[in-house]
Amino acid sequence: MSDQKGFTTTILHSDRLLKPEFGALHQPVHTAVTWGYDDVRGLVDVFQNKAKGYAYSRQGNPTVTALEVKVTQMEQGMATVAFSTGMAAITATLSSLMKAGDHIIASAFMFGNTRNVMQTFIDLGLEISFADPTDVNNFKDLLQENTRLVFVETVANPATQIADLDGIGKFCEENNLVYVVDNTMTSPYLFRPKKVKASLVINSLTKYIGGHGNALGGSVTDTGLFNWVTFPNIAPVLREQIKPALLGITQIRKRGLRDGGGTLSPEAAHSISVGSETIALRLERACNNATALSEFLNAHPLVSKVYYPGLIDHPQHDRASELFRNYGGLMSFALNDRVDTFAFLNELKLVIKSSNLGDTRTLAIPVAHTIFFELGAARRAEMGIPDSMIRLSVGIEDIEDLIADFQHALEVSMP
Known part of the structure; x- marks a missing residue:
């Protein structure tokens, strides 16, 4: 019997992989804000990234972790960080990875709020160029020496233009650019951006993954395809502590989630997780x-x-x-x-x-x-x-x- 299960089967049985207490089929809602350790060295190891565990819910919670694991499986990625909203995920990703003077190429058809936050980053010193994403040549014309990242959506909201996702992916790979794809309008059920070489995948969990209009949430998933060792903006302290493949997503969790504070509540995480099953x-x-x-x-x-x-x-x-x-x-x-x-x-x-x-x-x-x-x-x-x-x-x-x-x-x- 094959270990490779179908999309829905994988989601339905995801929580059980983490072995919830008492054989529960869903990860329980953990409302604790903080965790205590009998041996303080265990707490120190968590802070220093030497051991997995929880210290403070702003940057991690077992209920949220279960949802992150589920989204990672949906996107066939390496790791996921969940946020309070999709916009929090976008803002945290850009603020964690970019520095003043860096250049981003982005879709000219982006959702209004995403376009607004891009303008905020422009005001703070980022260079951002906008182009029609339906033809990769429009992006190639904007490549600069300081270009670090490309940002597109799968389907533009509201006029439904479809980006040249495959062509842009090859362009990013050839130029060692971080390729961020917002998959909200398609969701990982209809499309997995990893197949077009996306580095990071954004989802508004509020939308199709949660699906019932009763919980806000967002996520960013690292597909494992980008070589973060080559990315110049990784903090030196992380290069000393973190495995190379996890440098990008860890910096997003540390700087974007922990420091930015856009934390997903355990109650919302549980609601989204259950909603995702259908x-x-x-x-x-x-x-x-x-x-x-x-x-x-x-x-x-x-x-x-x-x-x-x-x-x-x-x-x-x-x-x-x-x-x-x-x-x-x-x-x-x-x-x-x-x-x-x-x-x-x-x-x-x-x-x-x-x-x-x-x-x-x-x-x-x-x-x-x-x-x-x-x-x-x-x-x-x-x-x-x-x-x-x-x-x-x-x-x-x-x-x-x-x-x-x-x-x-x-x-x-x-x-």
């Missing part, structure tokens, strides 16, 4: 619903454009088909000029007007007026975001009910 079931249903809904909207006369990689006319449809297990639950569409966007949304009865993604329920939000409002009209135009764009996070409802809800709202909105 990710394959939820995503298969959500993807099927999104495909059917995109086809319905694409054929409707009041819809001017649908943004969904599963549609044949999507610019990166072939790339998405090659890379991903399915096309995801994220989609957007634009209404034509004759329809009042707010009035249309208010006619939706089943679909919830909300800002989250990856929930079991279908959520809709007017993009230009909310999550991308702060970027301004000019920047939204550069990103291909019209004022009438509506982003959907498609859930697991019965598809007949979803289509009926949209059909009703569109009929009422007829001029």
Whole structure:
């Protein structure tokens, strides 16, 4: 019998590998803030990275560790650090690894909050260049002597552009650059960035991994592919204490989590861990619903454009088909000029007007007026975001009910 188990089987039995107390099937919720040692030398060894253990929950907790192990297995990585949110994971990763004067190449289509935090780092002395990630040549043109890191998302939110993930991975490998891929929109069930040579994988655990809209969380996973010995920004004290393969992820844990303080609570870790067990079931249903809904909207006369990689006319449809297990639950569409966007949304009865993604329920939000409002009209135009764009996070409802809800709202909105 093979030791290699399937995706869901591995997740379901992950906690048992850590042998929870009393044969529990899930790692219990450990609410302790600190741990005591009978022999102080044991505490010293934990502080000096000579032994595994727990000293203070800001940088480690058994319940959070169990989730980190599970995410590492999902991403087929080497190690994971969990954070209180996905944005905390992004901020901690960049602040831990970059120094003033370093250069980053990043996607021009990044999620609004990620773009905002990039601007904060620019204000603090980092150089960051933004380019269309759908063609690796756009990134090659921006390579500098001080380039250290490349940051992209698998699927852009909200216009669903698919980055040239494989091409960018080869570019990073050739130039010894840290390749950071935000896998939130696809999740490790639909795509594993390790196969395109990603160095670090970001996930907002709030979204598809947790999946129920009841817990915030984020993570960064080291795939084990990058040679951290060659990275100039590793702290000398870590080079003396830590195995070479663990230098990057340890610096993120020490500087980003311990010092940054974006700690995931054990209660949230437990909720996300249990929610993750059904990710394959939820995503298969959500993807099927999104495909059917995109086809319905694409054929409707009041819809001017649908943004969904599963549609044949999507610019990166072939790339998405090659890379991903399915096309995801994220989609957007634009209404034509004759329809009042707010009035249309208010006619939706089943679909919830909300800002989250990856929930079991279908959520809709007017993009230009909310999550991308702060970027301004000019920047939204550069990103291909019209004022009438509506982003959907498609859930697991019965598809007949979803289509009926949209059909009703569109009929009422007829001029």
